[in-house]
Amino acid sequence: xxxxxxxxxxxxxxxxxxxxxxxxxxxxxxxxxxxxxxxxxxxxxxxxxxxxxxxxxxxxxxxxxxxxxxxxxxxxxxxxxxxxxxxxxxxxxxxxxxxxxxxxxxxxxxxxxxxxxxxxxxxxxxxxxxxxxxxxxxxxxxxxxxxxxxxxxxxxxxxxxxxxxxxxxxxxxxxxxxxxxxxxxxxxxxxxxxxxxxxxxxxxxxxxxxxxxxxxxxxxxxxxxxxxxxxxxxxxxxxxxxxxxxxxxxxxxxxxxxxxxxxxxxxxxxxxxxxxxxxxxxxxxxxxxxxxxxxxxxxxxxxxxxxxxxxxxxxxxxxxxxxxxxxxxxxxxxxxxxxxxxxxxxxxxxxxx
Amino acid sequence: xxxxxxxxxxxxxxxxxxxxxxxxxxxxxxxxxxxxxxxxxxxxxxxxxxxxxxxxxxxxxxxxxxxxxxxxxxxxxxxxxxxxxxxxxxxxxxxxxxxxxxxxxxxxxxxxxxxxxxxxxxxxxxxxxxxxxxxxxxxxxxxxxxxxxxxxxxxxxxxxxxxxxxxxxxxxxxxxxxxxxxxxxxxxxxxxxxxxxxxxxxxxxxxxxxxxxxxxxxxxxxxxxxxxxxxxxxxxxxxxxxxxxxxxxxxxxxxxxxxxxxxxxxxxxxxxxxxxxxxxxxxxxxxxxxxxxxxxxxxxxxxxxxxxxxxxxxxxxxxxxxxxxxxxxxxxxxxxxxxxxxxxxxxxxxxxxxxxxxxxxxxxxxxxxxxxxxxxxxxxxxxxxxxxxxxxxxxxxxxxxxxxxxxxxxxxxxxxxxxxxxxxxxxxxxxxxxxxxxxxxxxxxxxxxxxxxxxxxxxxxxxxxxxxxxxxxxxxxxxxxxxxxxxxxxxxxxxxxxxxxxxxxxxxxxxxxxxxxxxxxxxxxxxxxxxxxxxxxxxxxxxxxxxxxxxxxxxxx
Numbered sequence: 070x071x072x073x074x075x076x077x078x079x080x081x082x083x084x085x086x087x088x089x090x091x092x093x094x095x096x097x098x099x100x101x102x103x104x105x106x107x108x109x110x111x112x113x114x115x116x117x118x119x120x121x122x123x124x125x126x127x128x129x130x131x132x133x134x135x136x137x138x139x140x141x142x143x144x145x146x147x148x149x150x151x152x153x154x155x156x157x158x159x160x161x162x163x164x165x166x167x168x169x170x171x172x173x174x175x176x177x178x179x180x181x182x183x184x185x186x187x188x189x190x191x192x193x194x195x196x197x198x199x200x201x202x203x204x205x206x207x208x209x210x211x212x213x214x215x216x217x218x219x220x221x222x223x224x225x226x227x228x229x230x231x232x233x234x235x236x237x238x239x240x241x242x243x244x245x246x247x248x249x250x251x252x253x254x255x256x257x258x259x260x261x262x263x264x265x266x267x268x269x270x271x272x273x274x275x276x277x278x279x280x281x282x283x284x285x286x287x288x289x290x291x292x293x294x295x296x297x298x299x300x301x302x303x304x305x306x307x308x309x310x311x312x313x314x315x316x317x318x319x320x321x322x323x324x325x326x327x328x329x330x331x332x333x334x335x336x337x338x339x340x341x342x343x344x345x346x347x348x349x350x351x352x353x354x355x356x357x358x359x360x361x362x363x364x365x366x367x368x369x370x371x372x373x374x375x376x377x378x379x380x381x382x383x384x385x386x387x388x389x390x391x392x393x394x395x396x397x398x399x400x401x402x403x404x405x406x407x408x409x410x411x412x413x414x415x416x417x418x419x420x421x422x
Numbered sequence: 423x424x425x426x427x428x429x430x431x432x433x434x435x436x437x438x439x440x441x442x443x444x445x446x447x448x449x450x451x452x453x454x455x456x457x458x459x460x461x462x463x464x465x466x467x468x469x470x471x472x473x474x475x476x477x478x479x480x481x482x483x484x485x486x487x488x489x490x491x492x493x494x495x496x497x498x499x500x501x502x503x504x505x506x507x508x509x510x511x512x513x514x515x516x517x518x519x520x521x522x523x524x525x526x527x528x529x530x531x532x533x534x535x536x537x538x539x540x541x542x543x544x545x546x547x548x549x550x551x552x553x554x555x556x557x558x559x560x561x562x563x564x565x566x567x568x569x570x571x572x573x574x575x576x577x578x579x580x581x582x583x584x585x586x587x588x589x590x591x592x593x594x595x596x597x598x599x600x601x602x603x604x605x606x607x608x609x610x611x612x613x614x615x616x617x618x619x620x621x622x623x624x625x626x627x628x629x630x631x632x633x634x635x636x637x638x639x640x641x642x643x644x645x646x647x648x649x650x651x652x653x654x655x656x657x658x659x660x661x662x663x664x665x666x667x668x669x670x671x672x673x674x675x676x677x678x679x680x681x682x683x684x685x686x687x688x689x690x691x692x693x694x695x696x697x698x699x700x701x702x703x704x705x706x707x708x709x710x711x712x713x714x715x716x717x718x719x720x721x722x723x724x725x726x727x728x729x730x731x732x733x734x735x736x737x738x739x740x741x742x743x744x745x746x747x748x749x750x751x752x753x754x755x756x757x758x759x760x761x762x763x764x765x766x767x768x769x770x771x772x773x774x775x776x777x778x779x780x781x782x783x784x785x786x787x788x789x790x791x792x793x794x795x796x797x798x799x800x801x802x803x804x805x806x807x808x809x810x811x812x813x814x815x816x817x818x819x820x821x822x823x824x825x826x827x828x829x830x831x832x833x834x835x836x837x838x839x840x841x842x843x844x845x846x847x848x849x850x851x852x853x854x855x856x857x858x859x860x861x862x863x864x865x866x867x868x869x870x871x872x873x874x875x876x877x878x879x880x881x882x883x884x885x886x887x888x889x890x891x892x893x894x895x896x897x898x899x900x901x902x903x904x905x906x907x908x909x910x911x912x913x914x915x916x917x918x919x920x921x922x923x924x925x926x927x928x929x930x931x932x933x934x935x936x937x938x939x940x941x942x943x944x945x946x947x948x949x950x951x952x953x954x955x956x957x958x959x960x961x962x963x964x965x966x967x968x969x970x971x972x973x974x975x976x977x978x979x
Binding site: 309311384386390393 | 609611617618619630633721722723724725726729730732733734737796800802803805806959960961962964
């Protein structure tokens with residue numbers, strides 16, 4: 070049941086527009102490359118906006134004004150900050166484990182970007198639509214843990230080391246509930262293909278005073294939605310689960326020894342990850358790019374920014390839990406709940422459908 | 423508010439209805455006692471340097487002196503002297519100084535560490551700055567100055583112009599040793615001197631076992647500015663008063679009172695009632711400012727760096743500081759107190775000042791509710807703070823903990839009530855205590871103290887508004903030069919935002935003090951940190967440090 074929304078992928082559309090032959094591997098590769106460049110640029114630009122938005126949002130939460138000097142609403146701070154960060158000296162400490170130290174920022178940033186390859190963003194913007202889309206996106210997203218371990222272990226710094234150990238412990242504890250909750254959606258939709266999961270949410274759940282409520286899985290199974298949001302916070306390392314970097318305890322965790330370009334990559338990677346998490350939430354629970362009046366891509370961006378806003382909100386208002394409490398919540402709380410959710414979903418779907 | 427009766431059922435030796443009976447205490451010490459000295463507020467019992475532990479133990483166990491407030495060391499022409507300023511937590515007006523002279527040739531004295539744990543750091547400081555050595559001390563090292571420092575700066579022979587030549591060998595990187603051992607699973611880690619959580623320059627030498635703290639040792643002195651020596655070079659009348667503002671730089675104004683009280687008692691200076699009310703009001707505003715900051719930074723430690731509470735706390739601290747700026751002309755370094763009064767009256771027009779301050783007080787309950795919503799009623803916050811950083815009352819007393827730290831451990835001790843000064847006895851307010859002994863209790867104490875301070879300020883405003891115009895005396899008549907009698911000694915303390923801030927002054931007949939010693943509450947409170955955090959998680963170590971609310975300017979002086 071391929072929905073009308075995602076009939077063709079972006080490379081196919083591009084091939085059509087540019088007159089490329091999709092059967093020729095070389096030309097197909099070119100089309101895919103252009104499509105990836107477009108999506109990558111879109112996501113990176115989106116993330117660059119975070120430099121500005123995050124400060125404005127946090128300021129709003131904390132009764133401040135924040136940046137308003139450079140450009141309209143301080144927007145040009147993005148350019149200024151980018152130049153500033155890139156022009157800083159790259160300090161590489163003695164005795165760092167060189168290849169790993171250099172690769173870690175790349176692994177972190179690219180693993181998140183890779184995930185966007187299969188996310189349907191509306192208006193035909195989707196690079197690939199494999200049958201195992203959801204498995205793929207979870208798999209590449211968790212590659213980030215590898216980057217964190219590399220960064221922490223290679224930095225030759227005890228704070229980095231502690232930070233990366235915390236990150237691994239945390240990711241292990243939260244990846245499982247995250248995936249299990251994602252699987253409950255798969256049981257509803259009956260497919261791992263992301264475009265079909267989106268299409269399955271376009272049906273009307275019920276009508277409320279003339280307003281058709283779509284069967285987004287956030288409405289169908291709000292419990293799974295809440296669970297997924299919470300696990301996602303831990304997955305992207307945001308309050309109350311930001312302990313891998315917990316600046317008051319371990320300075321900046323795995324990022325401590327990184328400066329200049331490497332720091333930019335880590336920082337960027339972290340926010341792309343937040344957006345990838347948001348994109349997964351959007352696709353699985355919020356109907357993907359679906360929405361009235363506005364084009365799909367706009368709805369998609371609105372939805373991922375809404376999820377981003379939520380992470381900033383928790384960051385401003387929720388205390389950080391302790392590492393032992395975090396692990397306990399993960400293994401004893403979330404895991405149990407997510408398994409219960411999975412079993413219940415399976416039973417309900419099995420009985421009703 | 424009257425003094426509380428000592429709660430112990432067992433009568434303590436020397437306690438009578440009108441103060442201490444020093445003869446009875448002298449009889450208790452018997453032969454150990456060499457001589458008796460007269461200090462301004464108490465008596466000094468002179469004991470031999472090898473009888474220190476016996477004498478102190480007797481006084482602690484039999485006479486109930488459970489609070490070793492301070493240890494002052496000084497050098498005379500013919501001898502060194504350590505003075506143990508003893509008090510009782512039940513009644514701090516019961517004071518006694520134990521004076522231990524040692525010869526100049528061999529300045530060795532017995533350590534009081536076995537009797538009062540707090541003597542550990544105080545004696546290290548005495549060794550560092552004055553040069554007295556303490557026998558049986560567990561860890562006789564320098565504390566404020568670098569390990570390589572030559573000479574003892576407060577000693578008489580110290581040449582201040584002497585270059586501190588340190589050989590290259592001694593400049594070796596102190597962190598070079600990697601502290602890695604083959605057979606242990608622990609990790610040595612330096613928290614600080616530059617670390618986001620130390621709120622200043624504090625260095626915690628920490629040994630971690632996984633995520634848990636196996637051992638922690640605070641290393642202080644990075645902010646040592648020779649405040650005691652600076653004060654010794656200044657005249658009593660005007661020159662010393664600006665310095666106290668720089669000790670606890672989050673609640674500055676109260677500190678001025680410590681010097682004012684000591685010097686006024688020493689030189690027998692009266693303070694007009696009107697000035698007392700002004701002092702009380704400004705000190706409480708300053709305490710509120712300090713507690714707001716403490717609350718905000720504690721939230722920072724528990725919540726993370728982008729928390730809203732920090733800004734909320736700063737917003738409210740700003741208002742208190744604005745009011746203080748209106749009053750004193752300065753935001754932090756107020757220099758508002760004068761010996762015998764305060765420097766000037768409320769700003770004109772007075773109505774505007776009253777209105778502004780009343781607005782602040784009127785808004786306060788709603789704001790405190792907001793804080794309770796955001797902080798104390800938050801479940802994660804409670805999980806993080808309840809039963810972490812536990813400081814049992816008897817341990818707190820051992821370490822000479824005072825202020826909100828002691829009151830969070832259920833010790834009902836507040837000098838504003840127990841050793842009254844200023845206008846506090848005439849006003850209606852309560853001492854806040856909590857029995858939790860943990861980080862949560864300390865937060866609660868500070869938040870409730872803000873309420874109590876607001877009560878005090880409100881009553882002071884009422885008084886000031888109704889004060890007849892021709893009776894607004896700001897300062898009493900104070901001689902232009904103050905020269906107390908030679909060899910007059912006084913130790914007196916006030917309650918600042920962090921606890922008991924004591925000043926010891928010895929005069930030598932000139933217009934400058936011969937010895938000026940500061941007993942800072944944060945110094946003693948910080949000393950208890952290892953007791954509170956060993957075995958806890960790193961995150962709780964940081965939270966506990968935050969809840970102690972130490973100010974390094976005050977710790978290092």
